[in-house]
Structures are given as structure tokens and as C-alpha cells.
Amino acid sequence: MLDIDRRTFLVGAAAAGALASFPRFAEGASGKAVDLSPVYRKITEQRRQSIERIQRWIQQPSISAQNVGIAECCELTMELLRDAGFGTVKKMKTDGHPGIFATLDAGASQTMGFYLMYDVQPVEENEWSSPPFAARLVDKADIGKVIVGRGAVNEKGPQGAFLAALHAVRAAGLKLPVNLVVVAEGEEELGSPHFSQVVWNEEVMKALATCQGVMMPSAQQSLSGTVNVALGAKGIVYVELEASGKAWGRGPREAEIHSSMAVVVDSPVWRLVQALGTLVSADGTEPMIDGLTDAVRPVSKQQKSLLDALSARWDEADWKSVFKVDRWVNDLDERAMLERYVSRPSVNIDGLYAGYIGEGSKTILPHRAFAKMDIRLVPDMTAKDVLAKLRKHLDKRGYKDIGIKNLGSYDPTDTALDARPVQTQLAVYRAAGLDPVIWPRVAGSWPGYLFTGKPLELPAGHVGLGHGSGAHAKDEYFVVEPAAGKKYLGLDGATRSFVDFLFAL
The missing domain is CATH 3.40.630.10 (Zn peptidases)
Incomplete structure (x- = not known):
């Protein structure tokens, strides 16, 4: 759901007496x-x-x-x-x-x-x-x-x-x-x-x-x-990508095998990792899906004015404390960070899974790998268009075998x-x-x-x-x-x- 983090502001309003000051007549x-x-x-x-x-x-x-x-x-x-x-x-x-x-x-x-x-x-x-x-x-x-x-x-x-x-x-x-x-x-x-x-x-x-x-x-x-x-609010495309030996026609088809075979058998896990790497810039901060940002609406004059006012009241140190981060991408200052936050799309990996992730070691070559991802949308992007562009982007680079499961999508508001x-x-x-x-x-x-x-x-x-x-x-x-x-x-x-x-x- 939509959430403005409720701990993000240190600048208070004169709300202590707010209940008493509500209008009694309407x-x-x-x-x-x-x-x-x-x-x-x-x-x-x-x-x-x-x-x-x-x-x-x-x-x-x-x-x-x-x-x-x-x-x-x-x-x-x-x-x-x-x-x-x-x-x-x-x-x-x-x-x-x-x-x-x-x-x-x-x-x-x-x-x-x-x-x-x-x-x-x-x-x-x-x-x-x-x-x-x-x-x-x-x-x-x-x-x-x-x-x-x-x-x-x-x-x-x-x-x-x-x-x-x-x-x-x-x-x-x-x-x-x-x-x-x-x-x-x-x-x-x-x-x-x-x-x-x-x-x-x-x-x-x-x-x-x-x-x-x-x-x-x-x-x-x-x-x-x-x-x-x-x-x-931003829209979202939430998907699960799957790479498998069965769909690829290379690597183990039906089950994990001994990792010693990695020298002669292809890995669906590395295939997924390489496919994921094409979706963003080298530092992971910029979407690189072909045509993804073509429909992004420029920030309006009114929005810039609202961001100026927001920046004057926003507490950057509090956000960093809440989210346990030390700096923003590209070391942006607070005003630039806020504009990017509200106006730019993002491509994020929510989770990766393949093979054995328990305690100790288990030397295997997995036959499948999964990634759950969300792509955040801004006006005038649409979920339908973004899903199509994601598919086209992977296909163009030879990843037609990578499965895409749409787990939930919204357009922006x-x-x-x-x-x-x-x-x-x-x-x-x-x-x-x-x-x-x-x-x-x-x-x-x-x-x-x-x-x-x-x-x-x-x-x-x-x-x-x-x-x-x-x-x-x-x-x-x-x-x-x-x-x-x-x-x-x-x-x-x-x-x-x-x-x-x-x-x-």
C-alpha cells in the first residue's frame, strides 16, 4: 500500500491543541x-x-x-x-x-x-x-x-x-x-x-x-x-523472473546436480544474474530497460514549488536515521533527492532465490533461479506498457527463455x-x-x-x-x-x- 513514513518529520506543527481548535460549526x-x-x-x-x-x-x-x-x-x-x-x-x-x-x-x-x-x-x-x-x-x-x-x-x-x-x-x-x-x-x-x-x-x-x-x-x-x-502515488509492476534449464535448453533440466559439473554444464543461475544486469546501469541506480522512461512526464513548475516548500521542512538526517542509510544515490543533496524520489521510476530487486541457502555447505548446480522485482512508475507510464517493454528488452538480448510472471501491477495516480x-x-x-x-x-x-x-x-x-x-x-x-x-x-x-x-x- 501507499505509505508516507510516519516517522520522517521532526518539524512539528502547532497540533497540541488541535482537537480543541476544530471548528464547531459547519x-x-x-x-x-x-x-x-x-x-x-x-x-x-x-x-x-x-x-x-x-x-x-x-x-x-x-x-x-x-x-x-x-x-x-x-x-x-x-x-x-x-x-x-x-x-x-x-x-x-x-x-x-x-x-x-x-x-x-x-x-x-x-x-x-x-x-x-x-x-x-x-x-x-x-x-x-x-x-x-x-x-x-x-x-x-x-x-x-x-x-x-x-x-x-x-x-x-x-x-x-x-x-x-x-x-x-x-x-x-x-x-x-x-x-x-x-x-x-x-x-x-x-x-x-x-x-x-x-x-x-x-x-x-x-x-x-x-x-x-x-x-x-x-x-x-x-x-x-x-x-x-x-x-x-507511483504505480508499480511487481514481477517474478525465472531462469530454468528446462526453458533455456541448457543446464540441468529437472533437478539440481553436483557442482563439480559446473565446468561442463551451463548454469541457469548465472543466466538470470546476467539478464538482471541488463536492466539497470552498472551501479544499479538507473533503469536501462529499453524505452522505459520515454513516457515520463517532466516535473511541473507547480511541483517544483511544492518540492521547494517540502525541502524547507524536511529533515534529511531523520530519514537517513530511519532507513539506516548514510548517503543517497550519486550523493544527491536533499532537494535533488526529493525531486528524484517523487518523479523518477526505479527498477528494484526485492529478492533472489536459487539452490541451497541453508546453513553449512551443499555443493550443487541449481536447475532454476528466481528474482522478485518491482518497477515503480510515474506519470505517464502504464503498467501494461512497462510489462511489454520488459519482455521486449529481454527478448532482444537473447533471454526469451526467462519467464516473467506478473504478480500485481498498478498505474500511477x-x-x-x-x-x-x-x-x-x-x-x-x-x-x-x-x-x-x-x-x-x-x-x-x-x-x-x-x-x-x-x-x-x-x-x-x-x-x-x-x-x-x-x-x-x-x-x-x-x-x-x-x-x-x-x-x-x-x-x-x-x-x-x-x-x-x-x-x-
């Missing part, structure tokens, strides 16, 4: 001022139920890669949507795990779309300090009271805050000022290979076409309290700064005393291209305050109550940010 669907104080009181009164709702969601495992609990979590997610007031909630069959389509008709003149996901990453349970599916409340040193569990911040915690906002509005006796359309999937962590079958359904497309945009609930505050807003959902969330954050950091794009990926691309061409992005961390890692958490002196918001503040976003629309 314009409702009728155009009249609406006092939101009763809603805020209900958020506090319903905190226990909101925590339990998130815990219940986390406690239902939903590991898409292993097909663990997916069917059960789909049913639970549909139940949670109905409980939050959605009148239409449908399971959408796909060629993989099912999706969900839901609508809430508030009788409003405007409609807003939201994207949810109910699947999570696999876990290594022995690495966790608290069981990953226990969803325990834990006092985390210097952070506060948090819910620890797989999916806590990615994305069941923020999504739980979004649903809590709907419960609070209804409990306060108010009507939502906008209608809602929700599309959800259970394959985001697989690269959303079948989500298009949900979005491109005729009924779903008709509903989405009425929306101002599609937003994903998120916890966008860093440890410093700074809130990050991204106008786009791009939303204008002046888009209404973006301007609305910026206004909400500023009203709360926050000074958002605007990213032209981040290097993570999500299936937002289905909304920003044709035929819908809608604004899309992430929205929501609060803090959490550990996505895809051990001890993933979402903050319920911040520690004293912290500038990020807890569950109440995150819930309140969704209320204000909806009413500000």
Missing part, C-alpha cells in the same frame, strides 16, 4: 450552519465502542496472500458497514477474493466516495511483543495507549475511525451532509489483481461517477504531529492540488491549527489509478488525522490516546477529522 446539506458539538460529544461517549469495533476487525485475521480468514473478514466488513448506516451493502464476486460495494443515501446533493481494504500482510508471530491478532490495548513508551495488531494502521484502525464518525453523526441526531459510496477489496496486499472487476461493474461505475472523488481513510500524522498530504477533496482536507487541517506538508507524489502505490484514470478521472487520495506505524512490520499499532505532550491525535481526534471533512465538503 455548513450542512441545507446550506445552514450546523453545530457539530453534539457529534464531538458522541465521539467521546462512544470511544469504548469505537475501540472494540477496531479490535474486532483486527481480531479477524484476513491474510490475502495465504487465504486466511478472507471470507470471514469480508462478511465482518459488510456487517460493520451496515451498522454504520449503509443501506446497500453488496458482496462483489471477482476471479479472486471478493470485493464490497456499499452506498449510504443521506438525501444530499453531493456524494463522496471512499476506498477501503479488509486484507492484511502475513505475520511472523514470534517477532511480535503482543500477539498480532489479539488487538490488545498497550501502553507504548513515549507514544501513548495504542492498539497493537496486524492491520492496526494498515488500514483497520483509520477505517474504524471513519466508521466511528458515521456512528457519532447518527447518534447526535444529525444527517450526513453528503451521500457516500464505498468500494472495498480483499486483495490490496496482493496488488489488487481483481479489483478492477469491482470498480468496472456497471452499477458501481454509475455510483462512482456521481462522486466528487474517492478517498482512503488514513492516519496521516507523523510522530512530530505534522500531517502529510500527497497529490499522487495523479490528482490536482485544486481538486475539491484536496482543498477540503487542507482547510480542515488548517482549521485545526495544523500546517500540512504537501507532497507532489509519494513512492508507494495503491489502486487509486482505477479512480483517477479513464473513464472516471476522479480526484483520489488519502485523508484523516491520527498516528500509527509498523505497517507490514512487527508490532504494528494505531494510537488511541497520545502520550502527554505529543502533537499527533488519538482515536477521538482521528474520528473528529472525518466528521469535519464530511461536513466541510
